[in-house]
Amino acid sequence: MKGSLIIISSPSGGGKGTLIRRLREDFEGLSYSVSHTTREIRKGEEDGVHYNFVSTERFEELIEAGEFLEYAEVHGNYYGTSKAFINKELEKGFDVLLEIDVQGAEWVRKRAPEAVGIFILPPSYAVLKERLSNRNTESETDLAVRLRNAADEVNQYKHFDFVIINDDLEKAVEDLKSVVRSGRLLRDRQTKAVRDILVSFDNAE
Numbered sequence: 001m002k003g004s005l006i007i008i009s010s011p012s013g014g015g016k017g018t019l020i021r022r023l024r025e026d027f028e029g030l031s032y033s034v035s036h037t038t039r040e041i042r043k044g045e046e047d048g049v050h051y052n053f054v055s056t057e058r059f060e061e062l063i064e065a066g067e068f069l070e071y072a073e074v075h076g077n078y079y080g081t082s083k084a085f086i087n088k089e090l091e092k093g094f095d096v097l098l099e100i101d102v103q104g105a106e107w108v109r110k111r112a113p114e115a116v117g118i119f120i121l122p123p124s125y126a127v128l129k130e131r132l133s134n135r136n137t138e139s140e141t142d143l144a145v146r147l148r149n150a151a152d153e154v155n156q157y158k159h160f161d162f163v164i165i166n167d168d169l170e171k172a173v174e175d176l177k178s179v180v181r182s183g184r185l186l187r188d189r190q191t192k193a194v195r196d197i198l199v200s201f202d203n204a205e
């Protein structure tokens, strides 16, 4: 059975990274799309694990070569999702998590309308600001850019199938798991299993 695409978006600092890590600890059959980016590598990040870190020239070559399912400029850097990687993982039957911004999510929805979209919403602007500042990963300028962009980003929640409010972490993790679990129960994703069951009825004496 082919897997499905699961888009997860939130403003920077919304907590999707932590939620995705927790989800992957507990779920079989999930794959994570490692994006390409031109942003500078942060302390603690590993090339090929968190992102494929590339130069702007290389990123533009990949755009030209049609390698991306989607790409966008986010907070002043390029980010993109590799088409080949996604297709390979879907063919293996994995559900593929796309941790992408709201512009990328819009593109994926156009190209793969069956993708499940989940928006992670922080409980308030004040909490988002606090989480983003405490993370200490951005310069003052980058932090200001991310906070400024957050207001537009949260307004995009309406284009997603599910909204998870990331107030209590444990509850948000459970909510995310139940969305992924429900996606696997969709009728169209169970045709093979159902067919086998129905055949057993056809063959009954």
Ligand code: 5GP
Binding pocket: 009, 010, 011, 012, 035, 036, 039, 070, 071, 072, 074, 075, 079, 080, 081, 099, 100, 101, 102, 103, 104, 105
């Ligand atoms: P960060 O620099 O904090 O890792 O990511 C900044 C934003 O870029 C986040 O909203 C993240 O979800 C988004 N992002 C990461 N990878 C991709 C991608 O491949 N495509 C798009 N459109 N956005 C991405």
